[in-house]
Amino acid sequence: MTQKELIRKCKKGNRAAQEELYRTYSAVLFGICLKYSRNKTEAEDNLHDSFMTVYEKIHQFRDKGSFEGWLKRITVNTVLQKYRKKEPLSLVEETPDPDGDPEPGTGTGEELSLGTLLQFVQELPEKYRITFNLYVLDGYSHKEISESLGTSEGTSKSNLARARAILRDRIKNTKINIA
Structure with a gap:
């Protein structure tokens, strides 16, 4: 057909x-x-x-x-x-591991698997995850994102910056798994 x-x-x-x-x-x-x-x-x-x-x-x-x-x-x-x-969400602060151990991962920042990167994106607070996906993966402008989410362009830019910072920290702090 x-x-x-x-x-x-x-x-x-x-x-x-x-x-x-x-x-x-x-x-x-x-x-x-x-x-x-x-x-x-x-x-x-x-x-x-x-x-x-x-x-x-x-x-x-x-x-x-x-x-x-x-x-x-x-x-x-x-x-x-x-x-x-959904009800508005409050800002989520990242809390460090009390033992000081970074999250286990699958490799260095340059060798992370796509699955691990997807997991990191999925673990972002909702506002950050949606903004990150719309801007980075789908090519929306901050104006389009702000109109879609009912926020300001400044909020969109701030959420993107925070998402990138969280992802950068997660990747940087990922342990190398050596088999």
């Missing part, structure tokens, strides 16, 4: 087409959800919510631009909408 046929059938509410749409795009969209989520379970919930929104709004897709790009935008917006609905 072509992409146009798939979209047309999904617009008519065809369950088999919706299932095919999910199978085709769930891996890509799950990767996006993982970037913005604290853990795999939260990412799975965000993916589910994103597909529910896609099925509900697919009639709004007018065949202008990339369908996958439209799906990605829906996914990011769904995750951000959930974030905005």
Whole structure:
């Protein structure tokens, strides 16, 4: 089935087409959800919510631009909408380990695995994680981020700087695991 046929059938509410749409795009969209989520379970919930929104709004897709790009935008917006609905979070201060031991990792800062880096990003306080992902990984401007999150551009810049500082410290303090 072509992409146009798939979209047309999904617009008519065809369950088999919706299932095919999910199978085709769930891996890509799950990767996006993982970037913005604290853990795999939260990412799975965000993916589910994103597909529910896609099925509900697919009639709004007018065949202008990339369908996958439209799906990605829906996914990011769904995750951000959930974030905005949460109660405001207070600033989270990093507390050092009482034993002075850095977190164990998988290598030096230059040799960290992608999984470890993703874990570090996922462990950022929510405001910092979302701002970091939008700016660094998705290429949003501070103006776009502030509009999406309902904050000022200065807050966006501050959250990005704090996220980078936390990540820099985590990477710097990662122990080398020698097998």
